[in-house]
Amino acid sequence: xxxxxxxxxxxxxxxxxxxxxxxxxxxxxxxxxxxxxxxxxxxxxxxxxxxxxxxxxxxxxxxxxxxxxxxxxxxxxxxxxxxxxxxxxxxxxxxxxxxxxxxxxxxxxxxxxxxxxxxxxxxxxxxxxxxxxxxxxxxxxxxxxxxxxxxxxxxxxxxxxxxxxxxxxxxxxxxxxxxxxxxxxxxxxxxxxxxxxxxxxxxxxxxxxxxxxxxxxxxxxxxxxxxxxxxxxxxxxxxxxxxxxxxxxxxxxxxxxxxxxxxxxxxxxxxxxxxxxxxxxxxxxxxxxxxxxxxxxxxxxxxxxxxxxxxxxxxxxxxxxxxxxxxxxxxxxxxxxxxxxxxxxxxxxxxxxxxxxxxxxxxxxxxxxxxxx
Numbered sequence: 001x002x003x004x005x006x007x008x009x010x011x012x013x014x015x016x017x018x019x020x021x022x023x024x025x026x027x028x029x030x031x032x033x034x035x036x037x038x039x040x041x042x043x044x045x046x047x048x049x050x051x052x053x054x055x056x057x058x059x060x061x062x063x064x065x066x067x068x069x070x071x072x073x074x075x076x077x078x079x080x081x082x083x084x085x086x087x088x089x090x091x092x093x094x095x096x097x098x099x100x101x102x103x104x105x106x107x108x109x110x111x112x113x114x115x116x117x118x119x120x121x122x123x124x125x126x127x128x129x130x131x132x133x134x135x136x137x138x139x140x141x142x143x144x145x146x147x148x149x150x151x152x153x154x155x156x157x158x159x160x161x162x163x164x165x166x167x168x169x170x171x172x173x174x175x176x177x178x179x180x181x182x183x184x185x186x187x188x189x190x191x192x193x194x195x196x197x198x199x200x201x202x203x204x205x206x207x208x209x210x211x212x213x214x215x216x217x218x219x220x221x222x223x224x225x226x227x228x229x230x231x232x233x234x235x236x237x238x239x240x241x242x243x244x245x246x247x248x249x250x251x252x253x254x255x256x257x258x259x260x261x262x263x264x265x266x267x268x269x270x271x272x273x274x275x276x277x278x279x280x281x282x283x284x285x286x287x288x289x290x291x292x293x294x295x296x297x298x299x300x301x302x303x304x305x306x307x308x309x310x311x312x313x314x315x316x317x318x319x320x321x322x323x324x325x326x327x328x329x330x331x332x333x334x335x336x337x338x339x340x341x342x343x344x345x346x347x348x349x350x351x352x353x354x355x356x357x358x359x360x361x362x363x364x365x366x367x368x369x370x371x372x373x
Contacts (some may be wrong), residue, residue, distance in 0.1 A: 008053055008092050011114060012204040015090065018133050019049055021090070030072055038072075042080060042294075046107070046126075055093040062094070066103055073105070080294050081301065088126070121343065165243055166296070166343050173246045174237035177253065178230050181275060184218045185226050190341065195219060200272040202265035206371060213265070217257035219273035229275045236282045243289055248341045255359070256281020256333040262366035263329025277326035283309050284334020294344040331364070336362055 016037060019025040023040035039049040050069060056062050066089075089108040094100075100108045106299035110116070117123050117130055124130040175257055188195040201209075220226040239327045241249045260277020287309065290301040309331065316324030339347070339355030347355075 007113065009367070011049055011111060011117070012053060015051060015117070017163075018127075018130060022129055022133065023127065024146035025049060026371035033068075040076070042082070045086060047080075047082065047085045048076060049088045049090065051090045051092065053092045055095075055254060056091060056098065057095045059098055063099070064096055065091075065342050066106060066108075067105060081291065086155065090123070100337075111325055165293075167267065169242050169245075171238050171241055173188070173249050173253075174234060174241050177237065178233055181218055181220070181230060181233070185220050185223075188219055200261050200264060202269045202370065204283045205265055213261040214254070216261055216273050217275050217278050220275070225274060229279060232279050233275060233282075236279060240285050240289075244285070244338075244341070244343070251341055252285045252334060252337050253278050253282055254336045256284070256330040258361060259333030259366065260326040260330035262363065262370060263332075264323050266366055266369045268323055269354035272323045272326060274326075277323070280309075280312075280327040280330035281334035281337070283312075283337040284331040287336075288335045288338040289343045292343050333359070333362065 016027075016039070019039050020027070023041065023044060025041045025044070028038045028040045030036070031037045035053045037051040041047060041049075052065070054065075056065055069087060069089055073087055076082070077085050085105065087106045089106050091108060091110050092112075094110045100110060107126075110175075111123070119125075184194075184198075187200075198212060198215035198219055200212050205212050220229065237249070237253075238253065244252065257275075258276040260281060261272070261280050263270045265278065271339075283305065286305050287301075290297045294301050313324065313327060316322040316327050336355055337358040340352055340359050341355070343353045
């Protein structure tokens with residue numbers, strides 16, 4: 001069996017193979033374009049790589065081509081909530097008489113042969129591995145088979161990782177927390193001393209009742225308060241437990257419960273009870289998680305998560321008897337703690353260390369304001 005692969009097609013296959021398998025880019029579908037390949041990696045210096053094999057014969061056509069790239073970049077920015085999108089624009093069929101002009105946020109390279117890829121001032125200056133990155137090739141058929149197999153393996157590995165995160169799981173922790181909250185409400189009604197012993201009061205915390213920073217998150221003022229919070233916990237908690245797993249979910253929930261109480265004790269300085277501070281911590285967790293997986297979340301982040309947070313904060317500012325300080329404290333804590341524990345493959349050790357440091361500083365600052373200031 002013989003198969004002819006021209007020089008341009010071989011360059012495309014090798015570049016796509018390299019960027020997908022070595023730099024963790026993923027192909028994205030862009031409607032209305034032909035003879036172009038678009039790749040995306042939101043964690044890379046170039047969030048978008050575009051490989052264009054269309055012939056560009058004059059400067060006007062190059063200007064129009066850049067305009068098209070910028071238009072698609074705007075769509076990506078809107079979809080991914082990105083303020084800046086750097087683009088690597090690779091042109092494979094550019095007229096030799098055209099001089100490539102510098103363009104903001106777009107780096108354009110003209111590639112004619114594989115040697116151009118490995119030039120010191122070419123793509124290898126951005127991706128050094130390209131200088132030594134090779135594929136075994138005895139014939140064109142073997143080249144295509146090797147490239148296809150490698151890309152499929154990489155894609156399959158990524159799909160397994162994402163499936164492990166997003167696939168439905170047995171929800172246990174959320175249900176247990178709901179049961180505990182309901183039992184605590186029943187006990188507090190039957191035995192009022194429990195309520196008096198566990199509710200949050202900044203003066204009592206300062207005198208040594210430190211447990212109130214934690215226990216107040218399991219008390220509720222009335223049945224309506226309990227039902228609203230438990231319904232919210234079931235909806236939000238199910239999602240967070242699915243995405244993070246049980247151990248990380250508990251870290252975020254308990255950690256933000258304490259941080260929410262600290263913020264309440266510092267700012268509100270009154271009596272406070274309820275799970276809403278921890279619930280806002282879970283919303284902060286979803287905000288951080290959703291941002292890192294925004295490609296897979298689609299419009300959920302902007303159409304559901306952010307509006308829910310904003311609306312509930314506005315309600316807290318306008319309706320009396322709502323402890324918005326606890327909500328804000330939990331929300332911020334949810335972002336920091338999720339950064340500390342990491343979200344799948346999206347956070348490296350450096351990010352998690354930074355998250356741990358920021359979380360510690362945040363808690364220490366609130367504790368300082370409460371106990372020492």
